[in-house]
Amino acid sequence: MTGGVKINEIMASGERKPAVFLDRDGVLTEEKSYIDSVEKLCIFPYAAECIRKIQEKGYYAIVVTNQSGVARGLFSEDELRRMNAYLIRETKIDAVYYCPHHPAGAVEKYKMECDCRKPKTGMFQAACRDFAINLAKSYMVGDRAGDILAGQNLGIRTVLLESGYGTGRLEADVVPGHIFTDLRDLLEIL
Ligand SMILES: [Mg+2]
């Protein structure tokens, strides 16, 4: 049965697609410290079109976001899920992975040293279980040092955007693969 061989070859060559992993605040939405309700989530006017183009170029568009406001008791995980649903509806991103934890949190349930808070890579690993992702061709796009370090910890290419915290406010010395003004510039390298 040569057909079986062909199928195996296709599977080996991979139906895997690369991903653009995206931070949320400062990348897809305006950075405003803690956004504690869906009403405060201001999606950049260009975000939906950028996501469409990223997907047209053959990439998954997957959000990986630290939301320690849940651990700090500033908003509930349910409210965060409402924000995620709104973001998916408005931008058509493929998925949102979030970390609600913080080691110094006020809410016992979320107070922990977890494996998902960037610069750790737990959210990316969860995405890789849910999607067939070609990491070798993937990118991490963010506006803070932790985003870049997370991408580097995972071993993927990194892009720092100036549309959030700005490169003058980086919490650590990082050397991203690219520095761009905002998400629209990313499309030039995909
Ligand atoms: Mg951010």
Ligand SMILES: [Zn+2]
């Ligand atoms: Zn976490």
